[in-house]
Amino acid sequence: MDIIFLHDLTIETIIGIYDWERKEKQSVILDLDMAADISAAARTDAIDDTLNYKAVAKRLIEFVGDSQFQLVETLAERVAEIVLDEFAVKWVRLRVNKKGAVRYAGDVGVIIERGARD
Numbered sequence: 001m002d003i004i005f006l007h008d009l010t011i012e013t014i015i016g017i018y019d020w021e022r023k024e025k026q027s028v029i030l031d032l033d034m035a036a037d038i039s040a041a042a043r044t045d046a047i048d049d050t051l052n053y054k055a056v057a058k059r060l061i062e063f064v065g066d067s068q069f070q071l072v073e074t075l076a077e078r079v080a081e082i083v084l085d086e087f088a089v090k091w092v093r094l095r096v097n098k099k100g101a102v103r104y105a106g107d108v109g110v111i112i113e114r115g116a117r118d
C-alpha cells in the first residue's frame with residue numbers, strides 16, 4: 001500500500017461545546033495519510049493518475065471552514081467520509097488536532113482510521 005500524506009493542514013472553523021467557542025473561529029489542524037496506488041502516476045508522470053492532494057486540501061478547507069460542529073469526533077468522521085467517498089481513497093488515517101483546547105496541553109484531538117488497509 002502506498003500512502004499519500006497531507007499534514008499540518010490548518011483551518012479556521014467554529015468548533016466546540018462552550019458558548020465562547022461558538023462565537024469565534026478556532027484553528028484545527030488535520031493530518032491525513034491516504035492509501036493510494038501511485039504506480040500508474042510514477043509511470044506516466046501525470047496528475048490524473050494519482051490522488052491530487054491539492055484538490056483534497058481545497059475541498060477540506062472549504063468544508064471544515066464552513067462547518068460548525070460541536071465535537072472534533074464529528075468533524076473527523078465527516079472529513080474521513082469526504083476523503084473516502086469523493087476521492088476514491090480506500091483507507092484514511094486522520095488526526096484532528098484542536099490546539100489549545102485544554103490548558104497545559106499542547107495538542108488535543110482524535111485519530112481515526114476508516115476504510116480497508118490492503
